[in-house]
Amino acid sequence: MRAARVIALWVATTACGCSGNQSALAPSGAPALHIEHLIIGIVALCAVIWLAVMVVLAGALWRKPQEDDAEIRQRRLTVVVTAAVAATAILIAGMTVASFYTTRSIGLPERASITITVRAQQWWWQVFYASSGQTSGFQTANEIHTPVGQDVHVRLESADVIHSFWIPSLAGKQDLVPGRSNSLLLRAEKPGVYRGQCAEFCGLQHSHMAVMVIAEAPADYARWIASQSADAIPTTGADVAAGRAAFLAKPCAACHTIRGTAANGTTGPDLTHVGSRQTIAAGLVETTRGSMAAWIADPQTLKPGNNMPMVPLTSIELQDISAYMESLK
Amino acid sequence: MIRSKDDGLRDTALSDKELNRALASTWSAQPGLWGALSTVDHKVIGRRYIATAFVFLALGGVLSLLMRLQLSQPEARFIGPDRYNQIFTMHGSNMMFLFAVPVMQAMAVYLVPLMVGTRNIAFPRLNAFSYWIYVAGGLLLWTAFIVDTGPDVGWFAYVPLSGPQYGVGKRADIWAQMITFTEVSALAIAVEIVVTVFKQRGPGMSLDRIPLFVWSMLVTSFLIILAMPAIMIASTSLILDRLVGTHFFNPAEGGDVLLWQHLFWFFGHPEVYIIFLPAVGMVSTIVATFTRRPVFGYLAMVMALVATGVLAFGLWVHHMFVAGLPRLGESFFTASSMAIAVPAGLQIFCWLATIWAGKPIFKTPFLFVIGFIVIFVIGGLTGVMVASVPFDTQVHDTYFVVAHFHYVLVGGAVFPLLGAIYYWFPKLTGKMMSETLGRWVFGLIFVGFNLTFFPMHILGLQGMPRRIYTYQPEMPWAGLNMFISLSAIVLAAGFLLFFVDAIRSARSGAVASANPWGASTLEWATASPPQPYNFARPPVVGSREPLWAEATALPVAAGLRVDRRELLITGVVEGIPEARESSVGNSIWPLWAALATTLTLVWSIFSPWAVVWGSIPVAVSLIGWFWPKGVLEDES
Numbered sequence: 001m002r003a004a005r006v007i008a009l010w011v012a013t014t015a016c017g018c019s020g021n022q023s024a025l026a027p028s029g030a031p032a033l034h035i036e037h038l039i040i041g042i043v044a045l046c047a048v049i050w051l052a053v054m055v056v057l058a059g060a061l062w063r064k065p066q067e068d069d070a071e072i073r074q075r076r077l078t079v080v081v082t083a084a085v086a087a088t089a090i091l092i093a094g095m096t097v098a099s100f101y102t103t104r105s106i107g108l109p110e111r112a113s114i115t116i117t118v119r120a121q122q123w124w125w126q127v128f129y130a131s132s133g134q135t136s137g138f139q140t141a142n143e144i145h146t147p148v149g150q151d152v153h154v155r156l157e158s159a160d161v162i163h164s165f166w167i168p169s170l171a172g173k174q175d176l177v178p179g180r181s182n183s184l185l186l187r188a189e190k191p192g193v194y195r196g197q198c199a200e201f202c203g204l205q206h207s208h209m210a211v212m213v214i215a216e217a218p219a220d221y222a223r224w225i226a227s228q229s230a231d232a233i234p235t236t237g238a239d240v241a242a243g244r245a246a247f248l249a250k251p252c253a254a255c256h257t258i259r260g261t262a263a264n265g266t267t268g269p270d271l272t273h274v275g276s277r278q279t280i281a282a283g284l285v286e287t288t289r290g291s292m293a294a295w296i297a298d299p300q301t302l303k304p305g306n307n308m309p310m311v312p313l314t315s316i317e318l319q320d321i322s323a324y325m326e327s328l329k
Numbered sequence: 330m331i332r333s334k335d336d337g338l339r340d341t342a343l344s345d346k347e348l349n350r351a352l353a354s355t356w357s358a359q360p361g362l363w364g365a366l367s368t369v370d371h372k373v374i375g376r377r378y379i380a381t382a383f384v385f386l387a388l389g390g391v392l393s394l395l396m397r398l399q400l401s402q403p404e405a406r407f408i409g410p411d412r413y414n415q416i417f418t419m420h421g422s423n424m425m426f427l428f429a430v431p432v433m434q435a436m437a438v439y440l441v442p443l444m445v446g447t448r449n450i451a452f453p454r455l456n457a458f459s460y461w462i463y464v465a466g467g468l469l470l471w472t473a474f475i476v477d478t479g480p481d482v483g484w485f486a487y488v489p490l491s492g493p494q495y496g497v498g499k500r501a502d503i504w505a506q507m508i509t510f511t512e513v514s515a516l517a518i519a520v521e522i523v524v525t526v527f528k529q530r531g532p533g534m535s536l537d538r539i540p541l542f543v544w545s546m547l548v549t550s551f552l553i554i555l556a557m558p559a560i561m562i563a564s565t566s567l568i569l570d571r572l573v574g575t576h577f578f579n580p581a582e583g584g585d586v587l588l589w590q591h592l593f594w595f596f597g598h599p600e601v602y603i604i605f606l607p608a609v610g611m612v613s614t615i616v617a618t619f620t621r622r623p624v625f626g627y628l629a630m631v632m633a634l635v636a637t638g639v640l641a642f643g644l645w646v647h648h649m650f651v652a653g654l655p656r657l658g659e660s661f662f663t664a665s666s667m668a669i670a671v672p673a674g675l676q677i678f679c680w681l682a683t684i685w686a687g688k689p690i691f692k693t694p695f696l697f698v699i700g701f702i703v704i705f706v707i708g709g710l711t712g713v714m715v716a717s718v719p720f721d722t723q724v725h726d727t728y729f730v731v732a733h734f735h736y737v738l739v740g741g742a743v744f745p746l747l748g749a750i751y752y753w754f755p756k757l758t759g760k761m762m763s764e765t766l767g768r769w770v771f772g773l774i775f776v777g778f779n780l781t782f783f784p785m786h787i788l789g790l791q792g793m794p795r796r797i798y799t800y801q802p803e804m805p806w807a808g809l810n811m812f813i814s815l816s817a818i819v820l821a822a823g824f825l826l827f828f829v830d831a832i833r834s835a836r837s838g839a840v841a842s843a844n845p846w847g848a849s850t851l852e853w854a855t856a857s858p859p860q861p862y863n864f865a866r867p868p869v870v871g872s873r874e875p876l877w878a879e880a881t882a883l884p885v886a887a888g889l890r891v892d893r894r895e896l897l898i899t900g901v902v903e904g905i906p907e908a909r910e911s912s913v914g915n916s917i918w919p920l921w922a923a924l925a926t927t928l929t930l931v932w933s934i935f936s937p938w939a940v941v942w943g944s945i946p947v948a949v950s951l952i953g954w955f956w957p958k959g960v961l962e963d964e965s
Contacts, residue, residue: 022792022804024723035719039790042720046710053677053706060685061699077625077682081675088674092667092713099663099717103656106719122495156653161490162586164651164726168792172722175652177587178489179580182653199726199794201483203490204410207797283801304410 021169022195029170030187031106038102109185112151120163120176123205124282135229141269143277144213147221156182167196188215204305210283231260232272243324246317275328293322337890351891356862367917369453375439382432392420401814403802413798414481421484426511427467433607434518437546443852446531446868448896449912451524454919459517461923466510473503480504488578488589493571502934505564512557519550527901534870534904540850545610548638552599560596594645602641608745618848619695620687626679633672640669650721666716693767697748700775704740729789735782755841759858766830777820784809849874918954925950
């Protein structure tokens with residue numbers, strides 16, 4: 001029984017939704033695949049160059065000095081050194097050209113049919129989906145859904161300091177610079193959860209600023225878009241209703257928006273469908289009622305220095321609000 | 330050349346013994362504390378500079394161990410984010426601005442006048458001023474850190490994080506003002522070195538007979554003179570944004586945050602070569618001495634130094650490949666960044682050719698050179714990798730880059746520097762360092778370094794960004810991080826042993842002869858350590874390796890006065906004597922000027938009026954500094 005609990009706990013922690021792929025060496029998107037080929041090629045070539053230099057160094061160190069003619073030796077060394085410099089120039093030129101071709105094969109993000117805007121803030125990611133056809137535009141946070149096999153243009157902006165958007169398994173990184181708008185091409189080749197995190201130092205909680213890209217089949221993606229663009233689902237159950245009332249009565253609503261309610265603050269993440277996201281607090285913890293309660297009760301212990309204040313709540317209120325948050329699928 | 334009025338006592342009129350006595354009384358510092366504070370002897374100041382820089386190295390090393398403690402486990406709570414951000418900012422700023430650049434310049438302050446055969450550096454009082462300003466900048470930074478107001482914005486202090494809106498308190502101001510201190514001191518030395526090399530070389534030391542270390546310091550000094558103004562503009566603009574509300578970097582008011590990055594890296598990339606080129610000179614010197622032959626391809630080596638110096642100014646954008654600049658521009662900077670591998674490769678090949686042709690003697694300085702080649706080639710090759718834009722988009726700002734620049738800076742500069750300390754220690758102190766301990770130091774540092782930094786390449790590719798104070802348990806980084814933290818202990822043990830060896834040897838090491846390694850350059854033509862006047866008679870140089878060419882006795886020049894500080898001024902190209910020039914005597918005024926400048930700069934962190942009121946004590950101290958006293962030195 002005890003062993004079963006331990007195993008269950010182990011499964012729960014390792015199967016945590018926040019542990020998506022985050023490695024340049026495990027690419028699943030076209031740009032990352034192109035770059036991986038370049039990385040492997042250049043690293044292999046450089047390893048060979050390094051080994052060659054080491055062999056020459058070892059030879060030079062342990063060679064028995066020969067009493068050969070100084071002038072001939074000098075001439076020979078001149079030829080060898082000149083040849084080595086020429087080889088360096090050729091290899092460098094080759095790597096430069098390979099690098100240009102990789103950039104070209106990645107292509108331009110502006111040609112993609114889907115555009116998502118990511119606006120980084122200390123220390124979370126605000127994500128905007130524009131309205132299209134029958135669905136209205138909406139906002140979400142720290143979680144980006146994309147259709148598998150389609151180019152996605154991510155527009156990158158910052159609300160405060162410089163951040164950097166990096167999903168290593170899908171593409172290289174790109175900075176989000178205040179006063180500018182940058183672009184990045186994302187394309188996932190197979191469904192999955194791809195984790196990334198801020199790569200430009202941005203202050204106290206730079207370490208806890210993760211973002212998930214969830215790539216799914218086009219039909220699933222369309223369903224997700226439809227559900228996200230709808231207002232928050234109506235409350236069911238007494239505790240959830242009480243939680244909703246508490247949320248609106250407390251300072252929560254001053255910072256957060258829940259579409260379909262009076263809560264329309266814009267400082268913090270939009271919570272309309274927070275319960276549907278895999279993690280909260282920018283990839284910090286998995287979304288459960290318990291983690292919601294822990295976060296709301298004391299955000300400064302879990303993520304010291306972040307901009308969410310501790311709102312004094314009774315334990316009943318805390319439970320109700322957590323239940324309400326979890327219900328916002 | 331010789332003025333008719335000039336009837337002072339000349340060295341030609343004296344026997345060797347009388348000459349030494351007369352020169353000693355002319356050139357010595359006053360005894361006691363006052364003498365220590367007012368000396369302008371480049372050797373005393375150089376030694377102080379080196380010792381101080383190594384103190385900062387030790388302090389920076391302690392910071393890195395604190396970081397390794399915090400990162401050894403996921404979500405560790407040894408150090409909170411606020412303190413951690415201060416620690417990594419301090420580590421970088423301290424190592425770059427208070428250790429690496431100053432220690433290289435300090436080696437030059439000590440060695441260049443000796444290697445070119447002159448009696449003191451050009452502008453000796455400026456040299457003293459430079460040291461005091463440097464110490465003041467270091468004290469400012471570390472005092473701030475100790476009272477928990479250390480800068481916390483990274484060593485390149487990107488705006489807007491370091492700007493008035495997000496960098497609250499005085500932390501970023503202290504960082505920016507520390508820059509002012511260290512840049513003033515660095516610029517001062519750069520000017521001294523350029524003038525010393527151009528105008529004070531021994532007679533006969535034409536351009537093609539200048540030792541490679543001196544060439545490297547000459548190129549480095551030009552890099553400093555051209556690069557440092559950019560960072561001073563940047564840091565001053567930042568202070569203005571923060572203190573008086575200008576908007577250089579505020580996009581809401583028409584400023585631009587990328588302007589900071591351009592200004593910073595226009596300095597920041599040459600900075601790497603400011604640290605690396607002196608090391609090239611050190612390696613060349615050590616290779617020549619321990620293979621018993623001149624470095625292969627002298628002209629090629631000099632051209633490589635100059636080419637690196639020129640190219641260094643055309644690469645800065647490779648630090649900004651993910652900032653969203655136009656692609657065409659990025660392509661240009663890929664090509665230029667790759668191109669610098671050519672002169673770097675040329676230097677490596679020339680050293681290998683020298684070793685190949687010679688018979689290496691495996692003393693500790695040479696071991697560090699071998700370690701340098703092994704490690705630096707890796708750092709250079711990872712440099713080629715990050716020069717590629719697409720490659721860089723995956724590794725920029727990750728632990729891969731942390732590994733890369735430690736391979737370049739520790740492998741490329743600290744290894745040669747440690748070799749150089751073992752090599753020149755007898756000249757600096759008159760004592761030999763321990764050969765046995767030296768081998769242990771090398772072994773521990775070499776193994777510890779590679780075990781610590783090589784795995785960081787892998788962590789970076791696995792997605793670990795730099796500058797994070799912790800990481801979540803579900804990331805696959807914990808094992809390697811623990812391994813790195815344990816390896817860092819080995820590395821730290823190596824450095825600790827180095828300090829033990831240096832302190833012990835300085836006190837009770839074996840007494841060194843004038844030329845214990847049988848080296849070829851002029852610093853070994855005088856006693857270890859040299860007399861205050863360096864050379865009783867200025868050596869005349871007839872070849873590139875004067876001490877190897879003149880096996881028995883070096884030819885010397887005569888005719889200098891001994892009743893005042895006098896040295897020879899020679900032509901830039903051929904080293905033909907042009908004039909006798911007086912060299913200033915000891916003075917306390919550089920210290921007062923440094924204190925007045927420090928007061929002004931520190932005060933200006935808090936109020937712009939400091940610039941107005943602080944200029945009064947600065948002016949007073951400068952008037953005192955330059956006041957003509959009617960002594961012999963003032964005549965010329």
